[in-house]
Amino acid sequence: MGRSRTNPAPTAPVTARGRRTRDALLAxxxxxxxxxxxxxxxxxxxxxxxxxxxxxxxxYFESKDDLLRLIVRTVAEEMFTESxxxxxxxxxxxxxxxxxxxxxxxxxxxxxxVLRLVEQGADSDDxxxxxxxxxxxxxxxxxxxxxxxxxxxxxADPELDPRxxxxxxxxxxxxxxxxxxxxxxxxxxxxxxxxxxxxxxAAIGLRGRP
Amino acid sequence: MGRSRTNPAPTAPVTARGRRTRDALLAxxxxxxxxxxxxxxxxxxxxxxxxxxxxxxxxYFESKDDLLRLIVRTVAEEMFTESxxxxxxxxxxxxxxxxxxxxxxxxxxxxxxVLRLVEQGADSDDxxxxxxxxxxxxxxxxxxxxxxxxxxxxxADPELDPRxxxxxxxxxxxxxxxxxxxxxxxxxxxxxxxxxxxxxxAAIGLRGRP
Amino acid sequence: MGRSRTNPAPTAPVTARGRRTRDALLAxxxxxxxxxxxxxxxxxxxxxxxxxxxxxxxxYFESKDDLLRLIVRTVAEEMFTESxxxxxxxxxxxxxxxxxxxxxxxxxxxxxxVLRLVEQGADSDDxxxxxxxxxxxxxxxxxxxxxxxxxxxxxADPELDPRxxxxxxxxxxxxxxxxxxxxxxxxxxxxxxxxxxxxxxAAIGLRGRP
Amino acid sequence: MGRSRTNPAPTAPVTARGRRTRDALLAxxxxxxxxxxxxxxxxxxxxxxxxxxxxxxxxYFESKDDLLRLIVRTVAEEMFTESxxxxxxxxxxxxxxxxxxxxxxxxxxxxxxVLRLVEQGADSDDxxxxxxxxxxxxxxxxxxxxxxxxxxxxxADPELDPRxxxxxxxxxxxxxxxxxxxxxxxxxxxxxxxxxxxxxxAAIGLRGRP
DNA sequence: CATGAATGAGGATTCATTCAT
DNA sequence: CATGAATGAATCCTCATTCAT
Numbered sequence: 001m002g003r004s005r006t007n008p009a010p011t012a013p014v015t016a017r018g019r020r021t022r023d024a025l026l027a028x029x030x031x032x033x034x035x036x037x038x039x040x041x042x043x044x045x046x047x048x049x050x051x052x053x054x055x056x057x058x059x060y061f062e063s064k065d066d067l068l069r070l071i072v073r074t075v076a077e078e079m080f081t082e083s084x085x086x087x088x089x090x091x092x093x094x095x096x097x098x099x100x101x102x103x104x105x106x107x108x109x110x111x112x113x114v115l116r117l118v119e120q121g122a123d124s125d126d127x128x129x130x131x132x133x134x135x136x137x138x139x140x141x142x143x144x145x146x147x148x149x150x151x152x153x154x155x156a157d158p159e160l161d162p163r164x165x166x167x168x169x170x171x172x173x174x175x176x177x178x179x180x181x182x183x184x185x186x187x188x189x190x191x192x193x194x195x196x197x198x199x200x201x202a203a204i205g206l207r208g209r210p
Numbered sequence: 211m212g213r214s215r216t217n218p219a220p221t222a223p224v225t226a227r228g229r230r231t232r233d234a235l236l237a238x239x240x241x242x243x244x245x246x247x248x249x250x251x252x253x254x255x256x257x258x259x260x261x262x263x264x265x266x267x268x269x270y271f272e273s274k275d276d277l278l279r280l281i282v283r284t285v286a287e288e289m290f291t292e293s294x295x296x297x298x299x300x301x302x303x304x305x306x307x308x309x310x311x312x313x314x315x316x317x318x319x320x321x322x323x324v325l326r327l328v329e330q331g332a333d334s335d336d337x338x339x340x341x342x343x344x345x346x347x348x349x350x351x352x353x354x355x356x357x358x359x360x361x362x363x364x365x366a367d368p369e370l371d372p373r374x375x376x377x378x379x380x381x382x383x384x385x386x387x388x389x390x391x392x393x394x395x396x397x398x399x400x401x402x403x404x405x406x407x408x409x410x411x412a413a414i415g416l417r418g419r420p
Numbered sequence: 421m422g423r424s425r426t427n428p429a430p431t432a433p434v435t436a437r438g439r440r441t442r443d444a445l446l447a448x449x450x451x452x453x454x455x456x457x458x459x460x461x462x463x464x465x466x467x468x469x470x471x472x473x474x475x476x477x478x479x480y481f482e483s484k485d486d487l488l489r490l491i492v493r494t495v496a497e498e499m500f501t502e503s504x505x506x507x508x509x510x511x512x513x514x515x516x517x518x519x520x521x522x523x524x525x526x527x528x529x530x531x532x533x534v535l536r537l538v539e540q541g542a543d544s545d546d547x548x549x550x551x552x553x554x555x556x557x558x559x560x561x562x563x564x565x566x567x568x569x570x571x572x573x574x575x576a577d578p579e580l581d582p583r584x585x586x587x588x589x590x591x592x593x594x595x596x597x598x599x600x601x602x603x604x605x606x607x608x609x610x611x612x613x614x615x616x617x618x619x620x621x622a623a624i625g626l627r628g629r630p
Numbered sequence: 631m632g633r634s635r636t637n638p639a640p641t642a643p644v645t646a647r648g649r650r651t652r653d654a655l656l657a658x659x660x661x662x663x664x665x666x667x668x669x670x671x672x673x674x675x676x677x678x679x680x681x682x683x684x685x686x687x688x689x690y691f692e693s694k695d696d697l698l699r700l701i702v703r704t705v706a707e708e709m710f711t712e713s714x715x716x717x718x719x720x721x722x723x724x725x726x727x728x729x730x731x732x733x734x735x736x737x738x739x740x741x742x743x744v745l746r747l748v749e750q751g752a753d754s755d756d757x758x759x760x761x762x763x764x765x766x767x768x769x770x771x772x773x774x775x776x777x778x779x780x781x782x783x784x785x786a787d788p789e790l791d792p793r794x795x796x797x798x799x800x801x802x803x804x805x806x807x808x809x810x811x812x813x814x815x816x817x818x819x820x821x822x823x824x825x826x827x828x829x830x831x832a833a834i835g836l837r838g839r840p
Numbered sequence: 841c842a843t844g845a846a847t848g849a850g851g852a853t854t855c856a857t858t859c860a861t
Numbered sequence: 862c863a864t865g866a867a868t869g870a871a872t873c874c875t876c877a878t879t880c881a882t
Contacts, residue, residue, distance in 0.1 A: 013862095015862085017862090018862075021862090021863090037330060038330060042854095042855065042856080043855085043856065043857080044855080044856090052863080052864090053863060053864045053865060054864075054865060054866090055858090055859085055863070055864055055865065055866085056862080056863055056864070057857095058856095058857070058858080059862065059863070063856075063857080064855095064856065064857090116326065116329075116330065117330060119326075119392075120247055120248065120323075120326060120327055120330070133393065136393075157412075160408075160409075161405070164397070164401070164402070164405050165405070165409065167386075167389065167395070167397070168382060168386060168402075168405060168406055168409060171381075171382055171385035171386045171388075171389055172378060172381055172382035172385065174385055175381035175382065175384055175385035176377075176378060176381045178381075179377065179381055182329075183343070183346075185377070187374070187377070191374070192374070192378075195371070195374050195375070195378060196378055199370075199375065199378060199413040199414075200413070202367075202412055202413045202414075202415060203409040203410070203412045203413040204409075204412070205412060223844090223845080224843085224844065224845090225843090225844065225845075225882085227844090227845070227881090227882085228844075228845060231845075231846085252871090252872065252873080253872085253873065253874080254871095254872080254873090262846075262847090263846060263847050263848065264847075264848060264849095265846070265847055265848060265849095265874090265875085265876085266845080266846055266847075267874095268873095268874070268875075268876095269844095269845065269846070273873080273874080274872095274873070274874090433865090433866080434864085434865065434866090435861085435864090435865065435866075437860090437861085437865090437866070438865075438866060441866075441867085457750055458750065462850090462851065462852080463851085463852065463853080464850095464851080464852090472867070472868090473867060473868045473869065474868075474869060474870095475853090475854085475855085475867070475868055475869060475870095476866080476867055476868070477853095478852095478853065478854075478855095479865090479866065479867070483852080483853080484851095484852070484853095533750075536746065536749075536750055537750055539746075539812075540667060540668060540746065540747060540750070553813070556813075577832075580828075580829075581825070584817070584821070584822070584825050585825070585829065587806075587809065587815070587817070588802060588806060588822075588825060588826055588829060591801075591802055591805035591806045591808075591809055592798060592801055592802035592805065594805055595801035595802065595804055595805035596797075596798060596801045598801075599797065599801055602749075603763065603766075605797070607794070607797070611794070612794070612798075615791070615794050615795070615798060616798055618790075619790075619795065619798060619833040619834075620833070622787075622832055622833045622834075622835060623829040623830070623832045623833040624829075624832070625832060643841095645841085647841090648841075651841090651842090672875095672876065672877080673876085673877065673878080674876080674877090682842080682843090683842060683843045683844060684843075684844060684845090685842070685843055685844065685845090685879090685880085686841080686842055686843070687878095688877095688878070688879080689841065689842070693877075693878080694876095694877065694878090
């Protein structure tokens with residue numbers, strides 16, 4: 001990390017086999033990072049977990065940092081994608097909050113570990129930091145818009161600042177994902193989702209639920 | 211061959227000078243950890259930052275881990291202490307919520323960086339992991355009790371599970387501390403405190419505010 | 421933080437080149453230990469003596485201790501092997517004693533330095549200590565059996581306890597190897613062998629020599 | 631060890647208290663060396679074992695090597711002294727051999743550990759090496775003279791070279807001391823002394839015993 | 841003299857990266 | 862492309878010795 005680069009920049013794999021190897025390394029790297037944390041995230045262990053030889057790592061990645069960036073990008077992309085799923089499955093606003101919270105919680109479930117790992121690595125360059133901020137921003141915006149729409153429909157307290165409210169909501173859900181999935185506080189996911197939704201509905205003064 | 215530690219474990223400093231040096235090392239270690247993260251937390255850099263020579267580090271700490279444990283303990287203790295400050299400064303329940311949120315936010319402000327750093331590596335040290343859990347538990351309990359009292363006084367929604375509610379509240383505040391102080395989202399502390407309090411008051415159905 | 425070994429333990433070399441390097445390291449380690457003693461036995465010096473770079477040491481050995489164990493095992497095995505050479509080359513019992521003493525002396529010549537070195541540090545490694553005891557035991561048993569056979573054939577004093585006698589004999593030869601080869605007392609090997617044999621033959625009351 | 635000397639040469643203690651402290655350090659150093667081996671022989675541990683503070687070590691000894699030299703000299707002197715005790719307590723030559731062997735064995739009992747430790751320390755300067763050789767020489771000479779006297783009195787095989795015979799005898803006893811006291815082979819001291827004596831008497835063709 | 845803190849060179853080990861085959 | 866060996870800077874830790882009080 002942080003060494004000066006002298007490696008030849010690996011080119012994209014051209015053969016199918018090459019692509020498979022590369023994918024295996026990516027997957028192995030991510031799995032290691034998620035399950036065994038930063039110390040296990042070494043080129044050697046990644047290669048081994050992917051079932052290829054040590055040196056092969058550098059056939060596909062310029063450096064360890066290179067792989068890390070790619071993993072984070074992948075995780076971020078998944079979160080972007082996930083955030084688009086079923087933007088309005090239900091009619092009932094409360095049910096939409098529940099669904100949104102559940103989706104949000106699950107998105108963080110997958111990503112939380114990796115993202116937190118990166119967040120504190122002082123090594124992590126600014127590209128990553130900005131990427132993380134973008135991911136958060138996406139969710140914030142989505143939440144803010146949802147609230148605005150409710151306010152416009154007269155279903156939520158019109159005094160609340162949508163953006164700030166969404167930030168606070170996002171913080172709550174993100175940290176709960178960490179509490180449940182990483183710290184392993186013995187809580188039932190469904191119960192938490194329901195509770196958070198109930199609290200949130202009350203917090204924004206949601207009208208229109210039974 | 212096994213080496214089995216022949217040197218005695220470092221003892222507490224006897225002279226004033228020793229105490230000063232030790233304190234300087236502790237402070238330097240904590241500062242480094244907070245400001246420059248894990249990679250900067252090396253005995254060499256800590257010693258240098260404290261203005262003493264390399265080996266002096268080991269006059270006072272058995273190992274790098276030893277110092278880390280002490281720092282985390284210090285941070286945790288500060289949070290315990292801070293949690294006791296002014297348990298009931300105000301009569302008005304809403305004001306109490308505001309004050310409590312402000313205190314909570316500030317407690318995490320100091321500790322958040324260090325505690326998150328440790329959280330990741332905490333796989334390897336159960337002592338620390340347990341300490342972190344205790345700190346969180348303290349805040350959870352305090353929040354749950356506050357809510358219960360409000361419920362008993364007929365001032366809050368009696369249906370809410372106090373513990374779960376407190377966990378969610380804690381998650382919100384802790385993560386907001388991170389968002390504000392580490393990610394440096396440009397938010398005004400007072401505004402955030404007020405907003406969180408307002409949301410929370412509504413969430414628990416607080417009665418008795420103007 | 422505990423660190424808990426993330427790198428895999430070194431595996432046996434796969435290529436011929438690897439085998440050569442590993443052998444060179446083993447040989448260099450042993451040579452250093454024999455000729456320049458414990459303080460010269462550092463991974464750095466071993467690597468340098470083997471003509472490879474510093475880190476290569478750890479490609480083949482888990483640690484300095486690991487190499488030491490291997491060396492001692494090698495030395496011990498050589499002694500086991502050597503102890504089997506020509507168990508009965510001569511008919512004449514006296515000649516057999518001479519040959520046995522010469523073999524014994526030479527076995528210790530090679531091993532003495534290394535084994536004594538380890539004997540001191542052996543507090544810390546029971547594996548090695550036991551190995552050393554086994555080597556000695558092997559020679560003791562062999563000597564005891566030889567004596568018993570002579571006694572049964574009516575060629576040696578039947579009153580002597582075979583085991584104790586063999587221990588004493590072993591002690592004599594082992595220490596003479598040290599005196600000659602390590603302390604460099606200027607003595608002729610042949611002369612010493614003959615003298616020891618003569619004394620020993622008389623000591624056990626050997627009959628049947630001219 | 632082996633550092634260039636910049637220390638002021640400690641002077642001999644003038645006060646009684648000074649002498650006591652110095653003696654305590656010497657004793658502690660020797661005890662540590664004998665009982666816990668080389669790794670425990672550090673200035674710090676010696677000071678601690680002597681009940682004085684760390685720095686005091688250097689009030690009395692120029693260096694760790696300095697103390698080591700003094701210890702070895704002390705041990706050597708004891709062996710010199712011991713070798714003079716009762717040079718002819720008994721009339722009977724066999725009894726004299728027994729007594730001599732017992733004395734020899736015991737002398738090595740005390741010294742063996744320390745002397746072997748020093749023997750292999752490549753650090754140990756030539757002064758020590760020469761001292762060790764002198765100690766051995768003393769015992770060799772004594773043994774050789776004893777044998778010569780027996781030969782002149784017609785009580786021992788006149789063909790034996792006295793010096794070589796004494797060297798071999800010395801080797802046997804010295805190593806037996808090691809086997810018994812350091813390797814802790816479970817042997818009875820008296821039995822060993824008697825057995826060695828019997829063997830030796832036969833080896834030199836001693837006449838004149840019952 | 842005694843004390844306890846300070847020093848820093850030296851030693852063991854790790855691991856990201858490069859290289860020869 | 863793949864492989865496994867080689868490299869060496871960086872890191873943690875030890876300990877003999879020096880120094881300030």
